Amino acid sequence: MEISPKAEAAPAADPWPGYFADRGHPGARRIGAGVEGVVYRLGDGQVAKVWTGRPPTELTRQVYADIAQHRLPFATPEIFQVHEHEGVVVTYERELPGVPMRGDSAHEDYERTLPVHHRNALLAVLRGLASVPGTDAMRRLTVQGDDRPLWQGHDRFQDALAGLVMRAAARHGAALAVHVPDFSAGVERTLNALRSLPDAPVTTIHGDLVPPNIHTDAAGRPVAVLDFGFYTTAGDPAFEAAVTAAVWDMYGPYAEEHTAELTRFFAQELGYAPAALTAYQAVYALTTYDLFGMDDSDGHFRWCAEQLRRNTMFSTQLS
Structure with a gap:
């Protein structure tokens, strides 16, 4: 709340x-x-x-x-x-201690240089959550906007995500395709990438580690994580890192730079494959794009479309 x-x-x-x-x-x-x-x-x-x-x-x-x-x-x-x-x-x-790491990027402009204490706080939270094994209760949760528990009928997180992507694309994918060239082929590439990812540890996924959901103390250390539920599940901790890199700064003037920098930082510090992070960022955009609106008058819809346009899963010239 x-x-x-x-x-x-x-x-x-x-x-x-x-x-x-x-x-x-x-x-x-x-x-x-x-x-x-x-x-x-x-x-x-x-x-x-x-x-x-x-x-x-x-x-x-x-x-x-x-x-x-x-x-x-x-x-x-x-x-x-x-x-x-x-x-x-x-x-x-x-009662959860601390104060929000910072305001939401929709209402507060972030500076170009990522503060070191913010990077370190994010890293500490990612490592902490990745130490908590996924549980049956987590597997039974439903991602916002879907109609069934994410893991229902699946034994692998990557396959469960592939099913979610297909359902989300079937909901209102035509609206997203207007703004994302090569949409159908990009969805297929994302599905193929997911299915080819190796098995990974199944740990706690918060799924929405935007700055207001991380509380810090006066020294900038994380002291609380709140507002689980939006995309909470059990899964590959690399998914959490990929999404966190993308949503830390969603709307600021340097958002693209920050996403790229955090993605590289998490890959290096946590040992996650960059290709897996790229695939998971495409998944997040494909599965949340229509939760608040279905055209570019909605900020989250616009953000998801932009994420996909610059994601290599949706580029006609894959790197």
Whole structure:
């Protein structure tokens, strides 16, 4: 749940602080609100979220627990209890420390030179998540926009992604093809590349490591990773690195340079094959392009089309 700092003051008639006080949390204080509900700080490292939108499922809760049992160098979400009061779901969760690494690139221009502490923070997060084995609960998750668990009917992550690409292209691929030359051939090349990738370790994939989803401390070290769910699954950690390189700066004036630099950096530091990273970046664009809009009036659609136009999977002259 994303919260807004503009909503720090509670309305005079807010009944929830009293509700929490009656349950042993007399210092409960409203700290923010978002489209999904309101968040209250309870103290002792715990918050309560009062859900007006769709609350987390039991499967999501299990995924959080699967990750939290590992001793990572940063905190991750964990749901301790789920209550219901007069038809409203209330979750009691770990309070995540730190502040966002930086604002979203749609609202904040990034400098041309990648800060070293940002590169190091991303590397630490990627290494941490890659140390957590993928679980059955993660395999049962559905990627946003799809109609079935990603791994359903598949034993290999790469084959599961190939199935997802085919379903996503069938949804509204004609709209994307208007903006991406050689579209059908590019999709086929991407599928062939996926199927030819060797088996890889199956680990935790967050899938949306944009800067606001990584919290850092005053020294720039990552202390929390939040907002799992958009593309969370179990899979090849190289996929996480590829997507992170692409989404760290999506809309800034140096976005293309930053993506290329981070892709090279992750390949070198983590030992991932550049060709695999290229294929996975094409997959991400092919499977998320229509989640917010289906033409170039939508920023994410435009970004996906641009990603594909410069990806070698969609070039008529492959390098």
